[in-house]
Amino acid sequence: MSKKDSRAAAKIRHAATKVFAERGYHGATTRAVADELGLSAAALYPHFRSKEELLFAITVGAHADALAELERVDPVLASAERLRECVRLFALWHANNYLLGRVAQHDLAAMTSEHLDVIVELRRRTTQLMRDVVTSGIDDGAFAVGDPGVHAIALISLCSDICRWFPSQAYSSPEALSELYADIALRIVGGSLQF
Amino acid sequence: MSKKDSRAAAKIRHAATKVFAERGYHGATTRAVADELGLSAAALYPHFRSKEELLFAITVGAHADALAELERVDPVLASAERLRECVRLFALWHANNYLLGRVAQHDLAAMTSEHLDVIVELRRRTTQLMRDVVTSGIDDGAFAVGDPGVHAIALISLCSDICRWFPSQAYSSPEALSELYADIALRIVGGSLQF
DNA sequence: AGAAAATAAGCAAGTGCTTATTTTCTGGCG
DNA sequence: CGCCAGAAAATAAGCACTTGCTTATTTTCT
Numbered sequence: 001m002s003k004k005d006s007r008a009a010a011k012i013r014h015a016a017t018k019v020f021a022e023r024g025y026h027g028a029t030t031r032a033v034a035d036e037l038g039l040s041a042a043a044l045y046p047h048f049r050s051k052e053e054l055l056f057a058i059t060v061g062a063h064a065d066a067l068a069e070l071e072r073v074d075p076v077l078a079s080a081e082r083l084r085e086c087v088r089l090f091a092l093w094h095a096n097n098y099l100l101g102r103v104a105q106h107d108l109a110a111m112t113s114e115h116l117d118v119i120v121e122l123r124r125r126t127t128q129l130m131r132d133v134v135t136s137g138i139d140d141g142a143f144a145v146g147d148p149g150v151h152a153i154a155l156i157s158l159c160s161d162i163c164r165w166f167p168s169q170a171y172s173s174p175e176a177l178s179e180l181y182a183d184i185a186l187r188i189v190g191g192s193l194q195f
Numbered sequence: 196m197s198k199k200d201s202r203a204a205a206k207i208r209h210a211a212t213k214v215f216a217e218r219g220y221h222g223a224t225t226r227a228v229a230d231e232l233g234l235s236a237a238a239l240y241p242h243f244r245s246k247e248e249l250l251f252a253i254t255v256g257a258h259a260d261a262l263a264e265l266e267r268v269d270p271v272l273a274s275a276e277r278l279r280e281c282v283r284l285f286a287l288w289h290a291n292n293y294l295l296g297r298v299a300q301h302d303l304a305a306m307t308s309e310h311l312d313v314i315v316e317l318r319r320r321t322t323q324l325m326r327d328v329v330t331s332g333i334d335d336g337a338f339a340v341g342d343p344g345v346h347a348i349a350l351i352s353l354c355s356d357i358c359r360w361f362p363s364q365a366y367s368s369p370e371a372l373s374e375l376y377a378d379i380a381l382r383i384v385g386g387s388l389q390f
Numbered sequence: 391a392g393a394a395a396a397t398a399a400g401c402a403a404g405t406g407c408t409t410a411t412t413t414t415c416t417g418g419c420g
Numbered sequence: 421c422g423c424c425a426g427a428a429a430a431t432a433a434g435c436a437c438t439t440g441c442t443t444a445t446t447t448t449c450t
Contacts, residue, residue, distance in 0.1 A: 008429090023304060026221035030406060040431050042408080051406065105359075106301065109218060149365055150375050157356035158349055164300075165352075170344055180345050187382045203395095225440060235397050237442080246440065 009047040011037060013061070016054050021099040025055055025107035055107055056115040062097065062104035063122040069093045070129050079137035080191045086133055087155060087185035088178045094162040095174035101163030130155055134189055144190030151189050158184065204242040206232060208256070211249050216294040220250055220302035250302055251310040257292065257299035258317040264288045265324050274332035275386045281328055282350060282380035283373045289357040290369035296358030325350055329384055339385030346384055353379065 015036035019028045030051050031041045048054040069089040073082060094101050108116060131152035137143035145151050158181060171177050210231035214223045225246050226236045243249040264284040268277060289296050303311060326347035332338035340346050353376060366372050 024219060024221055024302070026219055027305060029404080031404095041406085042432085043430050045407070046429070107219070110222060147375065150372070151379070153360065153366075154353055154376070154379055157360075158352055161352035161356050165348065171348075177345070180342065181349070184346070184349055184383055187385060188379055190382060224438080226438095236440085237398085238396055240441070241395075 012044055012047055012054065013058055017058050017099050017103055020055065020058070020107065021102040025110045052111060052115070056111055058100070059104045059107070059111070059119055060122070062100040063119055065097070066090065066093050067122055067126050070126060079133070079140055079142035080186060083133050083137060083185055083189065083191070084182040086130065087159060088182040091159040091162055091178035091181040092174050094159050095166050095177055098163035098166045101160065105160060105163070127152060127156060137189060137191070142191060154188055155185055207239055207242055207249065208253055212253050212294050212298055215250065215253065215302065216297040220305045247306060251306055253295070254299045254302070254306070254314055255317070257295040258314055260292070261285065261288050262317055262321045265321060274328070274335055274337035275381060278328050278332060278380055278384065278386070279377040281325065282354060283377040286354045286357055286373040286376040287369050289354050290361050290372055293358035293361045296355065300355060300358070322347060322351060332384060332386070337386060349383055350380055
C-alpha cells in the first residue's frame, strides 16, 4: 500500500511481463515469475491476490498506455498531420514496449469476464479514436477512401502487430520504424500530402 | 495410418484447432479436445504421440496452406495485379481460416525447437515471397517505395492480423474484405494503377 | 471368433495458492 | 553508537487439484 509496496508490485509486474511474454500466461508459472526476481512463489501474494490479477494489472496498464499515446495527439491538427502523428506514436509505443504488447494482446482469454470488460472498453476507445481521425480526414477531403472503419482496423493491425516481430535484425530502431509506418498510414488512407 | 485413420486424425485436428484457438495451447487440456468429439482423452494417443505433436500438425498445416495461396499467384502477372492477387488470396485465407490462423500464430513458443524450425522456414518463405513481389514492382517502376522489406512485413501484418478480429459485425464477408485489403495493399506500396 | 478401437483407471509430475514460521527491517532509547 | 521491541515481508512446507500420458481391459465391428 505504501510507496515501497507499489515499487515491489511494479517489479513483480515487470518480471511477470517478461515471463508471460515468453511462455504465455498459461505456460508461465507463478514460480517462474518469482524466480525471475529471486523470490519464492509465496512472495507474490501479498501484492497480487492471484495470478489472474497480476495479468490484469499488466494488461490494463498496457492498453491504457497505448491509448494515452493516441490521446496525446492534438485533434486540431490538419488531418494528414494528425493521422501521421497518431500512427507514429502508436507504432512507437508498440516497438518500445513489445513485451508488454505481446502479453496485452495474447492472453485476453485467460481473464475473468469482469476484467475483460475493462480491456474491451479500452480497445473500443482506441479503435473509435483511430476511426474518428480517418473519418475527419475523409470529411475534409484530405483522405480518399470510402470506408473509415476498415481503414482504422488496418492501421491498428499494422501497429499492434509490431510487437509480434519487433525487433528484427533489419529493423531495430523504434523511431525509424515508426516514421516509416506513419508514411505507410498516409498512403493507406489515400492521403495526398506526400505526392 | 489407413484412410480411416487419417480421417479420424483430421477430426481430432479440427476439434483441437477450435479448443486451442479458444483457450490457447497451454490453457487447453487434452480432455477438452476429446470432449469436443465425445471421446475419452486416451483416444487421441493412437493418432498423435503427444499434445505437442497435435499442435505441430495443426500449425504446419496452417502455415503450409497460407503459403500455398501465395504460391498459386502467377509470377508473370504485372506487378500491381500480382500484388493485388497475393494480398487478396492471403487475406482471404486468413478470413476463411481464422481459427487455424490463431492457433498457428499464437502457440509457436509451445513447440519443440525441431518443430519450430519447420515453421520458421515456412514463414521465411512467406515473407521472402511477399518481399519479392514488392521488389519487382519497385524495379519495374510500378511501386513507389524505397524499402521492400518493411512494406512486405506491413502487408503480412495486415493480412495475418485478420484472424485476430475477424469476423466482426461490420465485416463478415471474407470476399468483400479481401478485395478491400487488396486495394489497401496497392496504396501501401504507392502503386499507381488505381489513380 | 478375431482384429481394431476406445475406454476406465490411475500414475507421477506440476499447478495455484495458503499458512504457520522465520527472517529482515525500522526507529526510538539507554 | 549499540540494542531491542514491534512491524513488515518473505519463506518453507504442503494441500487439494489438474495435467499429459500409460496400460490393462472391455467394447465394437466384420
